[in-house]
Amino acid sequence: MTQPTEPRLDARPLFRGETTLAELNAMSRDTAMEPLGIHFTEIGPDYLRGTMPVDARTRQPYGLLHGGASVLLAETLGSTAGGLCAPQGKGVVGIEINANHVRGVREGLVTGTARALHVGASTQVWEIRIEDARGKLVCISRLTLAVVPRPAA
Numbered sequence: 001m002t003q004p005t006e007p008r009l010d011a012r013p014l015f016r017g018e019t020t021l022a023e024l025n026a027m028s029r030d031t032a033m034e035p036l037g038i039h040f041t042e043i044g045p046d047y048l049r050g051t052m053p054v055d056a057r058t059r060q061p062y063g064l065l066h067g068g069a070s071v072l073l074a075e076t077l078g079s080t081a082g083g084l085c086a087p088q089g090k091g092v093v094g095i096e097i098n099a100n101h102v103r104g105v106r107e108g109l110v111t112g113t114a115r116a117l118h119v120g121a122s123t124q125v126w127e128i129r130i131e132d133a134r135g136k137l138v139c140i141s142r143l144t145l146a147v148v149p150r151p152a153a
Contacts, residue, residue: 014046014116015084024080033076036069040080041111048081049113054105065105070130070139074099077114078126078143085119092124092145099141108133114143122147 024040036057042049050073052058058069075097082092110130118125123146130139 014119015043015081016087017084019043019084028076032072036072038073038076043084047113047115048077048084049111050077051109051111053109054107059106063106065110065138067099067101067139070101070110071097071099071141073110073112073130074114074128074139074141075143077112078128078141079145081114081116081126082119082124082143082145082147085116085124086147089150090147091150092147094143095123095146096144097141099139101139103132103136103138105132105138110138117142120147 021040021043024043028034028038028040037053037055038050039052040048040050052069052073054065058066060066075094078097079092079094086092110132112128112130114126114128116124117127123144126143126145128139128141128143129137130141132138
């Protein structure tokens with residue numbers, strides 16, 4: 001499905017803590033992700049993966065996957081992965097996202113994979129590849145996050 005990437009050179013795990021897919025999917029309730037059918041499917045050593053259906057909820061009037069839905073999937077995956085990398089007491093917020101839509105999709109399921117390009121103390125940069133069921137690139141996105149103090153509960 002996705003292209004293999006070079007292994008991480010350092011031994012530190014990218015994501016902190018033991019977060020489960022069930023916990024991530026539970027956090028999506030009552031958010032923009034729920035009505036679009038976005039579902040987290042895999043947490044890897046250096047990536048987060050999720051899917052979104054291409055159906056009446058996510059298509060534009062010409063029957064293709066809506067670019068805005070692709071961007072919502074990309075930001076969901078990148079921001080969630082970024083939050084899993086943030087130090088204790090910190091969170092992340094998106095400050096810039098771009099997307100190139102390279103292939104139309106009319107039906108089925110698309111899969112997004114977020115991988116870090118940079119994880120720093122004050123910013124993070126994530127690449128999110130969205131592919132169709134045949135593994136063909138549909139959208140490539142880059143998300144920049146700011147690492148910020150988490151508000152007191």
